[in-house]
Amino acid sequence: EPEVTQTPSHQVTQMGQEVILRCVPISNHLYFYWYRQILGQKVEFLVSFYNNEISEKSEIFDDQFSVERPDGSNFTLKIRSTKLEDSAMYFCASSDSTALSQPQHFGDGTRLSIL
Amino acid sequence: ILNVEQSPQSLHVQEGDSTNFTCSFPSSNFYALHWYRWETAKSPEALFVMTLNGDEKKKGRISATLNTKEGYSYLYIKGSQPEDSATYLCAFTSGGNQFYFGTGTSLTVIP
Numbered sequence A: 001e002p003e004v005t006q007t008p009s010h011q012v013t014q015m016g017q018e019v020i021l022r023c024v025p026i027s028n029h030l031y032f033y034w035y036r037q038i039l040g041q042k043v044e045f046l047v048s049f050y051n052n053e054i055s056e057k058s059e060i061f062d063d064q065f066s067v068e069r070p071d072g073s074n075f076t077l078k079i080r081s082t083k084l085e086d087s088a089m090y091f092c093a094s095s096d097s098t099a100l101s102q103p104q105h106f107g108d109g110t111r112l113s114i115l
Numbered sequence B: 001i002l003n004v005e006q007s008p009q010s011l012h013v014q015e016g017d018s019t020n021f022t023c024s025f026p027s028s029n030f031y032a033l034h035w036y037r038w039e040t041a042k043s044p045e046a047l048f049v050m051t052l053n054g055d056e057k058k059k060g061r062i063s064a065t066l067n068t069k070e071g072y073s074y075l076y077i078k079g080s081q082p083e084d085s086a087t088y089l090c091a092f093t094s095g096g097n098q099f100y101f102g103t104g105t106s107l108t109v110i111p
Helices: none
Strands: A005-007 A010-013 A019-024 A031-037 A043-050 A053-057 A065-068 A075-079 A088-095 A110-114 B005-007 B010-014 B019-024 B032-038 B045-050 B056-059 B062-067 B072-077 B086-093 B105-110
Touching (some): A010 A019, A019 A031, A019 A110, A043 A075, B005 B086, B010 B019, B032 B072
Parallel strands (some): A010 A110, B010 B105
Antiparallel strands (some): A005 A019, A019 A075, A031 A043, A065 A075, B019 B072, B032 B045, B062 B072
């Protein structure tokens, strides 16, 4: 069964550095998402992406964050000038239709540790 | 930010017992509710997408109901097995592509 893949599985970065988290969604999917889960807290929506542009973003997704689909297969989340509080699990998800009928398929996540 | 609550936070049941837990969400502007099963060290796996008031969905021993008027969904597991041990997440959307997750119910089935 096709799956969403995320790399790396664990990223350790110095505070203030930029980090790029990578995701390869399922190939025929059209909707892409990034979520994060800070240890012990809820999974939080960051951003959704459709038709090569952001369709929705949460309050968390400020100017520090950006997303890109550079080559038709990868879907990346860039975090500029990382802070300690950016340490979390970051999950990518994709779906082939809207939430009304189709679930999202999640990757295994990237654990981001900011030192 | 919309509030989605799940209860209980954790649950321990004996193998063979049936169990259920709750997801509460805002009853206004309902669009869809998703249930996911999340095993440790794996990615969340979709169980159900529920959209209509009164919906009942079933997948093997797991079933779910939806009440959009009062803002809750129940997930039922009949005859729990150790492999059912996981965190069960619900996610609500009021339209568009923004989802709000509950904190999850962590289920442990004791052999």
